[in-house]
Amino acid sequence: MLRNRTIRRLSLSAALLWAPFVLHAASHRYQYDSVHSQIVFSIDHNGYSRPFGRLHIARGWLQFDPDDWSTASTELDIDLASVDMGDAEWNAAVCKPALLDCAHDRYAHFVSTSAERKDDQHGVLHGQLTLHGVTKPVDLMFTLNRVARTIYGLHTVAGFSASASLQRETYGITAFANSIGHDVAIWMELEAIRGDDDKNSEKDKP
Template identity: 55%
Template sequence: MPSARLLLPACLALAPLAVAATPVDYQFDPVHTQVVFNVDHNGFSRAFGRLKVREGTLRFDPDDWSKSSVQATIDLTSLDMGDAAWNKAVSASAFLDTAHGDTARYVSDAVEKRGADEGVVHGHFTLRGVTVPLDIPFRVNRIGRTIYGLHTVAGFSSSLTLDRTAFGMTSNRNSVGTTVTVWLEVEAIRGGEAPSSSKDTHDAPAQ
């Protein structure tokens, strides 16, 4: 029978294998994922808009970010500028041109870790039929169960700028800025768990 002196090193050698993390798949939560942008309006102010993510998935490995990935489809018809006339103008052919394509899509090529909770996604973004390389810096906010134990969630934040002319939106330069600032607030639910709904917060027990 093996002695304790022989068993101990063997157990220690196997221990890292037992706790090694693996990539986890998540589905974007459309209720708690926001795409907010703004652009200069004739130098007077910055106009704000919001878009929804139609669907998306991400894979995240907390121990090896290089094994992570993301893909997301943005619903351009969900545009909300806070005014019906603004929505119509921005959805028209001069800008988003939703009549010829109602989605935009991002697909990652690689994920790079640059700090304890910060990284960059390298990938490609397609809008109006034009695909350009796009790096998205991001911060990992939190990964864990929600306060009421409804879901296992991964939360991320990001901000970046886009040049709208790179996607063929070259009109109205005198009145609408060409640099668009974008903020991303993402919550993704671990695969296999039910998606979130607007009732989750309302039905949660009072504290």
């Protein structure tokens, strides 16, 4: 009888010790796939149209548990020098100091502060965006598209769509106020590869 009680106590102790690891076992670290992740933005051009531009994610990571979004966190760098407006001269103009100032501040940096779940697929990611040397809060409205193995079973991928809006003057970008709009609409299509599946990922780097 004493032996059975001792075994039960040891089993309970082991279960309690392992409980924190079991609870967080579904949270994984992902690296953004820069090939399949893109950022598109749009801004008014003197009332005639709202042209689109594209940017690439240089690097970044995501911590995500599909069952507990409150633990989600992310950090990423956006390469401003990758801006593509569809014309080489236009790209160069947007990169000048009066606008994105790509040579001086090449990367915009986003780091999350918290995440909230709205329903099974939708949520809001709160964070801080540093652009043009200025850091301001930004909210990303996002949709969880899918978390699954790829068709060839090579990786586990988490896919998201996100959107946000910001005022360029908030970040000190005030040039050409009479011809360039103030409100910038942003859309993001993101894929991230789970770190323990990606043998080439640098897990300790953002």
